[in-house]
Amino acid sequence: MRVALLFIDGVGVGRKDPAVNPLAGRTHLLSQFGDAPGTTLPEGGRCIPVDTTFGVEGRPQSASNQTAILTGEPAPALIRRHVLGYPNPPLRGLLAERSLVKRLVASGRTATFANSYPAPYLDALKLRRRASTTPPEFTFSPALIKRLRPSASTLAFSAGEVPLRTLDDARAGDGLTHDITGSHAHRRGLFVPQRTPEEAAQIFWRVAEGVDFTFFEHYLADEAGHARDFDAAFAALDTFDAFARAVVATQPSDARVLICSDHGNVEDLSTRSHTLNPVPVLYFGPPAPEVEALATVADVGRTVLRWLDVE
Template sequence: MTEAGNSRIQSEAVRVALLFIDGVGVGRKDPSVNPLARREHLLSRFGEGSGLPLPGSGHYHPVDTTFGVEGRPQSASNQTAILTGDPAPALIQRHVLGYPNPPLQALLAERSLVKRLVAAGRSATFANTYPVAYLDALKLPRRASAEPAEFTFPPATLRRLKASASTLAFAAAKVPLRTLDDARGGAGLSHDITGLRAQHRGFSVPQRTPEEAARIFWRVAEGMDFTFFEHYLADEAGHAQDFGAALEALDTFDQFARAVIATRPEDARILICSDHGNVEDLSTRSHTLNPVPVLYFGPPAPELDALATVADVGRTVLRWLAVE
């Protein structure tokens, strides 16, 4: 980007919100296998190009998830691509499932878009909250909590514990992660948005409607240049081939996303994206080779027409916030 382009973006006082949902691709409009075909969701985008118009002049862009690398796209490598803006699977020549391996960890430590934003004087925050015990076990930076660790991990579990791409991206910039204390205080969100899933797992967090969660999201985002939220239950439902769980996760995320969009501050740009396909084809437990939808809500952004892969989502965040 030119110096003039950087100055223009800075003068516009842009801030960016990224809502990430794991495992949602652009599939067939077939309600027998695709739960998105049973609903009129924001993410109900289909291979033949169909889908209802998005609210508020929103725009839809399908992007590649394979990077030309053999095999099925996976969470660790493609989330690293999103959170660095770099073509992670192509760089390491493989897809990595679950949690980042050492090469991906190194890439996040060096190239995290959060690290680059903070180094350039921008502010960033992660809206999700985590148990203190999880963050401390992985030695991840966190905000202060008035309550002690909710539990302790058995030694065998502790040895298997791994950090996600998102937590590593923020840890690379030493941005403190939010705890369940923040969820209780209205300063953060549980990964399931409503808190019900967390309650069922024994955590003391309040139950909220998706609309209430959206208000908290913008409260968290106040004064921040970049705010990130992730939701991974759709991917879990896809692996389980569970239509009921898929619809529940997609319904909740859609209500939350619509409320976030409806209350968007004028200076904010919203991106919604996924990392790979899965839940759009419940005929299989595996990830798909389908493209994923990138949705945009905000002032005109014709540059998004050039989006090609999920890595371009991260590059776009950096560009909008004038960080190269």
């Protein structure tokens, strides 16, 4: 039984208040609320709200909580702080040692990252990548290269020596852009195909064919939350929902699907900050009573390892 994990940055379980929550009044999979019933999930799906704080003072942040998801370890508690943006040295060390991708590969399992990146970006960060025959899309100045930092997800896959996809893969239908449809990348001057969310879901399952663990990352909802931009939030959430529904609707019988976030943000546009709300973990697949015991975002990574028989 293989596992697919769709990760969306910055979506929590908030109030059903359309004045602050763009998920209110919509029937998205992630329209789950703390003060009202949420969307009934298709295909017998389950929603489990989980903690993002780990008992650590302050607001949950992306680097530390994404590390928790991608290692199965309580990263904020281990380093005693929340770390925003990109992993700091302690988190990088944790990912290098405990990345679930590294542990899967060491146990003979296979893993792949469905996202595609510009080759010059991966090269600037010295991250292992797949071959690219297209001329570089752009170049970085030496000053900018010094400021670039790798994400938790790219470090997790690099720890397992899994080559990352380039935009050549996206153009060949063997990878996805982070915005799912390609429109965001296209507006930034990158030549990539523009696809519907349903077409992107087909590509996702093509990428996942025969692979034990497949990961996809979407972060535009978090950007919209920080900007307090309802229009951007609607665009990001609507696109992700259409994609996620198509992924679930076309889910192979031998696959489990998890959808999760790292911390709250876009569900409360009254503030630019991350929230203390729990985040929804959605599960679609054969009966798995163990998902009801999920307590923190780190348990998502632990569950992936358990399902794939990795200690």
